[in-house]
Amino acid sequence: MGDLERLPVGIIGASGYGGVQLVRLLMDHPSVEVVYLGGDSSAGKPFSDLYPHLGHRVNLTIEPIDLDIIASRCQVVFLSLPNGLAYLMAPVLLSKGCKVIDLSADYRFWNQETYKTWYGGERNDGETAASAVYGLPELYRDRIGESQLIGCPGCYVTASLLGIAPLMKQGLIIPETAIIDAKSGTSGAGRTAKTNLLLAEADNSISPYSVTRHRHTPEIEQICSDLAGREVTVQFTPHLMPMVRGLLATIYATLRDPGLVREDLTTIYSAFYRSSPFVRVLPSGTYPQTKWACGTNLCYISIEVDPRTGRVIVMSAIDNLIKGQAGQAIQCLNVMMGWQETLGLPVVSFYP
Amino acid sequence: MGDLERLPVGIIGASGYGGVQLVRLLMDHPSVEVVYLGGDSSAGKPFSDLYPHLGHRVNLTIEPIDLDIIASRCQVVFLSLPNGLAYLMAPVLLSKGCKVIDLSADYRFWNQETYKTWYGGERNDGETAASAVYGLPELYRDRIGESQLIGCPGCYVTASLLGIAPLMKQGLIIPETAIIDAKSGTSGAGRTAKTNLLLAEADNSISPYSVTRHRHTPEIEQICSDLAGREVTVQFTPHLMPMVRGLLATIYATLRDPGLVREDLTTIYSAFYRSSPFVRVLPSGTYPQTKWACGTNLCYISIEVDPRTGRVIVMSAIDNLIKGQAGQAIQCLNVMMGWQETLGLPVVSFYP
């Protein structure tokens, strides 16, 4: 604390899983110091009341949310709040000179109508929203580097897009055949006490939810459309998994060229992600386990081709709370600050 | 439904795990018909809204709690409510001629002061409470058979008492050396949405709680004192386990006679439980897995002796929601009605 050479950052919404991941990861970041943790219902509590295991390392108290104070102390502010709050705070923080990295859905959409359709709310921050950059560095690294406001992707979207981007970008598939069957650990739903997330309910079971209507669908489609150069519709189905962390997207699509084999595609993927240190394209025939990614900012990808059906099957695995959330936000910070992209981010899991 | 030969019973508090277990088990009971399900916040909802997997079998709607109506329709009423509510209802139901089987703590204590110390509340149902019988058939079968009001034991208490009763009753141990280290699946905490019971929190972890002060302690001590014929104090520590169901009590005590071997004690236990069809004393050297008991009303017990330390170690495993709760209540019903004790109760788990 008090290290003059470190960048002072704040986290608004520190009590949830996004917040504690940010705190945890930023502890190991050599160029950052967390100088502010903000919360609403938890204001006034030592952070270690919420997470006692961090008591020996984190000496911060959660403070009320006062944007003036935050802006005076922080150069970068992470917003880790429920959807619909960031757009009330980001314009103020930006106007006071802060960079803002938002983990909610508020700044993910280029078309505010899409946001309103799926998330509701009345917004009048159009100009601010227009300046936001979509925080997936593997696809928008350059723009992130020049931005003051980042809208970080959803967890399902991250695994899905990293899995499908090379296919969409290079026109290798018929876009409308894309089907994403995704499976996520329950931590993706946050630290909210809901009956269906109880261990007694969710353990030893799997179930689909929000079939045909999950809010990550328009986000996947927005970026796929950008990559494909035309409007793309995809099928997306999330499943709740009996596990804490980890997210797998199994992606199906019909190849335009039925002569492609998996080795071709593995080569194409490796080239596509050549400069992306967090994407690990696996050797042909090795499929990812989500556990491999847990505790890291990695995305493990494997590609299979079925010559019988003419389809490609892409498997993409991440830790939903790191590459799918807090780690990605820090990766964006690194890019924004012109630092090495991997700074302070873990790349090896503890296995088993 | 409408079977004239079946005993009409009702369940007040049908929405929780106790309620759904009762409903589930009573479906398979040949002499009972559930004619009433009552609840407060869930009144008006079809039961299958709460538990859709039962939609094809349960056609009942949760009704408001009206004791007159309940008494007019039910001969036996199960109360599956939070502590502190049963003692407001039981006297009325009894006065109207119902038998009452309470799954809460309200009628477990012979001394109302003990209840008030641990559970609080003002009660003026002293006469009713005095007529209640403790619902552990293995120890109080005869009294249960003659009673109109049963206070069913807690889940930890059931496993602990079945494990320690022969030792206490036959004076085989020094009572004050008894230590019970117990481990329970999270369903024991009910279907209440609490943060610490979320899969994301509770999975892949174990933690002790309420150390030295869990409310099942005085209940264990009450019955141990009754068995030993003098005041007994025991050490009891519960642990929250990363599993849905199942409860293990590992019990330690110093033997009075250091010459006893485990085969002696296995023989003593087998004799003690000769007429108790739900207690399975395992062969020497076979230790129980909680999973063996899951989905059944069984209690698996194994006894070990350590000649180096002069201690007996008893391991006692149950399904916390069946023998530890709803199954035991039905076992009490069977005894109250003079039916075969095992009627309608499962005795073989699905393994694995």
Added chain:
Amino acid sequence: MGDLERLPVGIIGASGYGGVQLVRLLMDHPSVEVVYLGGDSSAGKPFSDLYPHLGHRVNLTIEPIDLDIIASRCQVVFLSLPNGLAYLMAPVLLSKGCKVIDLSADYRFWNQETYKTWYGGERNDGETAASAVYGLPELYRDRIGESQLIGCPGCYVTASLLGIAPLMKQGLIIPETAIIDAKSGTSGAGRTAKTNLLLAEADNSISPYSVTRHRHTPEIEQICSDLAGREVTVQFTPHLMPMVRGLLATIYATLRDPGLVREDLTTIYSAFYRSSPFVRVLPSGTYPQTKWACGTNLCYISIEVDPRTGRVIVMSAIDNLIKGQAGQAIQCLNVMMGWQETLGLPVVSFYP
């Protein structure tokens, strides 16, 4: 034991999960008596050595496999063995007058070349194989009723076929668009000690396996082709789930008629399965959890339609060891014997 009115049956391969499920389920079957348990490496052991929790109920010893003796004692024989053994035993047992219900892959294929391609081996039981009936009663009830030899479906196949059959049979989808993304608990791999099935490896993780080349694929295609009336190729991807039991198939296909809504399809499914007591078509908007099916012979099915993409999404959940294996075998037995199809089979899970 010794009940003259019960059908004497035997199980060859009693030590694995298929075997123990059969034993467990047949205990509750009112018209059957298990008179023989056979095994190879476990011959001579009491069954309760392998499954101590059954010690109080099962008094049988595993015997060596002697087909003469088996045939002299059993009217029906369940074969629960690794692939490639049943075809050596079934012809003999049939010739001695036994009915045979095989749980392996040996008698699932109408074309022995398909079997050889996927499972290898040299077979000369062509005539016997030709007499086998595919043991999915929901589709082949009549033929099962007239057969002496049943080849029971694989677990993935059961969930997949029950989910897709109405669409294939009634020409509602473009068959080649069918994609089945399936998720199974680890018990599906049997009681074999393999590193990847260890709790330490498989817990808190999900991974795909055998992508594009799982041996249940040709089996699904065989029956889909039969239903569709022409050769059908499907995409099938299995995933290993961090759970003991339960299997979900999420099925995607393009509708021929884009005007169909989910209520239409729910109605069609309900009609299709009108006479199938184990298939539960859920109300629109209710999606199955695999846990609902656990411990039962049920298949829960839900149908969703995505008007944006023109696809139907079918979700089909079973207990892989019951409806996916042993329960289905007993259902076939019931049909073969002309008994009520549901005899002795559980239809309500213990939840949670």
Added chain:
Amino acid sequence: MGDLERLPVGIIGASGYGGVQLVRLLMDHPSVEVVYLGGDSSAGKPFSDLYPHLGHRVNLTIEPIDLDIIASRCQVVFLSLPNGLAYLMAPVLLSKGCKVIDLSADYRFWNQETYKTWYGGERNDGETAASAVYGLPELYRDRIGESQLIGCPGCYVTASLLGIAPLMKQGLIIPETAIIDAKSGTSGAGRTAKTNLLLAEADNSISPYSVTRHRHTPEIEQICSDLAGREVTVQFTPHLMPMVRGLLATIYATLRDPGLVREDLTTIYSAFYRSSPFVRVLPSGTYPQTKWACGTNLCYISIEVDPRTGRVIVMSAIDNLIKGQAGQAIQCLNVMMGWQETLGLPVVSFYP
């Protein structure tokens, strides 16, 4: 690789969980370079064949075990082998100038008769064994610093001793009243494919094992006797938990001075571990969850006193594979080399 300033170390037995943890942790160690991985059955395989998730970071191939070669390349050798092999290798490696850190039981015992009683085997390395130091730095830091050969404690022993040491050392309890009820994740049993460790068997269940006769008992007693200054016998019971990692020891003992309260003991513990950076004594009333320790080299300890029974209850939680195994070995290395004790070792878990 090839960094001249780093200490070259080797690992014999790299394929198991101890090995992969060592590799994983040493990757992050700033002063060490792993230059050799040795194995028997896995010799010749790239390490990433065994652990594909490390493919992007570990470029080593498992080599045959040739002690001459190993000694020529490594200054320190970690032995991560089944019991009974290290004592064949350590004398040779030591004679060639290597320091040796053994993770097996071979060098844990001061009396070789004790080893032989519990582990069997004929040994003639008495002199070497006599030079070994018990590798629990919190108790034997100074001796470790001067040693060439370390016998690292077992996982159960580490949690148990850190929990009980202050009581034993300072004479606060009656030693023979000590009871340790311990619970471990299944990874403690290693990467060996055994039926009882399958997810299908071990998940959603808890069971005791090796009651009164687990091989960690004499090890606990050896050190407790050393601390107490006289022969001490303890009761130790391990339980297999349905989780991957994590180990909790719940320790009971009768206080000599019944006037001590938990705050007294918390103060005593804090003082005892003042110089032990990996032991975190929790505030009064906060009990550890094993998950807090996972992925770290920490031991979380909480102390409770029961004035009703005169007992102290100590709860001690570690990651069985890190503080209970590989992390502790590296901690010993740090002490041996005169480095900062915490070098390269993780101290914050990823939660949840």
